[in-house]
Amino acid sequence: MMSVGAEAVLAVDPAGLMPARLRQPGPPLLTDVSPVQIHSAEARLVLGGARLLTLYDQASWSEGPAWWPREQTLVWSDVIGRRVLGWREDGAVDVLLDATPFINGNAVAPDGALLHCEHGRRAVSRSDGVGLPVVIASHVDGTRLNAPNDITIADDGSIWFSDPTFGLENPQQGVPAKSQSGQTAICRIGTDGVTHRVVEIVQPNGLGFSPDGGTFYVSQTPQHGEGEVAIFAFDWDGEHLAGRRRFAVVPEGTPDGFTIDRRGWLWSSSARGIEVFNGAGHHMATVPTPGLCSNCAFDEDQTRLFVTGESTLWMLPLPA
Numbered sequence: 001m002m003s004v005g006a007e008a009v010l011a012v013d014p015a016g017l018m019p020a021r022l023r024q025p026g027p028p029l030l031t032d033v034s035p036v037q038i039h040s041a042e043a044r045l046v047l048g049g050a051r052l053l054t055l056y057d058q059a060s061w062s063e064g065p066a067w068w069p070r071e072q073t074l075v076w077s078d079v080i081g082r083r084v085l086g087w088r089e090d091g092a093v094d095v096l097l098d099a100t101p102f103i104n105g106n107a108v109a110p111d112g113a114l115l116h117c118e119h120g121r122r123a124v125s126r127s128d129g130v131g132l133p134v135v136i137a138s139h140v141d142g143t144r145l146n147a148p149n150d151i152t153i154a155d156d157g158s159i160w161f162s163d164p165t166f167g168l169e170n171p172q173q174g175v176p177a178k179s180q181s182g183q184t185a186i187c188r189i190g191t192d193g194v195t196h197r198v199v200e201i202v203q204p205n206g207l208g209f210s211p212d213g214g215t216f217y218v219s220q221t222p223q224h225g226e227g228e229v230a231i232f233a234f235d236w237d238g239e240h241l242a243g244r245r246r247f248a249v250v251p252e253g254t255p256d257g258f259t260i261d262r263r264g265w266l267w268s269s270s271a272r273g274i275e276v277f278n279g280a281g282h283h284m285a286t287v288p289t290p291g292l293c294s295n296c297a298f299d300e301d302q303t304r305l306f307v308t309g310e311s312t313l314w315m316l317p318l319p320a
Helices: 041-047
Strands: 019-023 053-056 062-068 073-078 083-088 093-098 103-108 114-118 123-127 134-137 151-153 159-163 185-189 195-200 204-209 215-220 230-236 241-248 258-260 266-269 273-277 283-288 295-298 304-309 312-317
Touching: 041 283, 053 083, 062 114, 062 295, 062 312, 073 103, 073 304, 103 151, 103 159, 114 151, 114 159, 134 185, 151 204, 159 204, 185 204, 195 241, 204 258, 204 266, 215 258, 241 266, 241 273, 266 295, 266 304, 273 304
Parallel strands: 062 103, 258 295
Antiparallel strands: 019 093, 053 312, 062 073, 062 304, 073 083, 083 093, 103 114, 114 123, 123 134, 151 159, 159 185, 185 195, 204 215, 215 230, 230 241, 258 266, 266 273, 273 283, 295 304, 304 312
């Protein structure tokens, strides 16, 4: 398969400061990969005949996809390359933020701004997709954050993020340091701007809410046997998390990042690609990817699933 970025002409912004366009407008390419593996009739209605497309394949390590409705752009991070990239509807790929502090997870705030998890500054930040993001949280309960990893917005506008230590341990994806708190947890920035730990998790990673906001999901992904590798679910009543339970385990690898659709299905990364679970945690399908998958996100209408992994951004078109 020809590289999706191979014919790009590198554009430069008017000030001559940074690369702006990595791929010129153009169609995606079919991906050379095994067909979707479907395990239920319900999943066949959604995934029958689905074909994975390649949108871009010249990143260093792709992570943190988020659909940006205001700009009709898929935002994602090249963590090792220290850039936040944007895929446009016409197929172009632009550098939105360059020389980032190892940004990983991204989300879109209710007012349309971008929110970022930074390994380098050990912070959560905010931007409009240009310049250096502004830090909105760097400490929690009196100690410095570890290395915020993934991020989501609750129905009440509060910002939830995972705070493992991966970004402190891997010099390719952060700045080596020790945890000040000795804790890894899910944290919440309330609408008052105050950050608190909500629940301790052994190396939390992906996170998200059910469509009704009543269930919170988080993947636990320890790398040295400190705990079970699985996706856990909690009940959320607007004030407290309760009823922790194992929701699902991916067949191979780890559930790095995931997203939840309007049906309540959870789409998780794994060593094989994307694993699809229904609201009861039953495994419904596998969408293979040709490289290691890291995360995924839907567009606004949930008719396209964007998948990140290794050097690549893929897209899976779905029925409306």
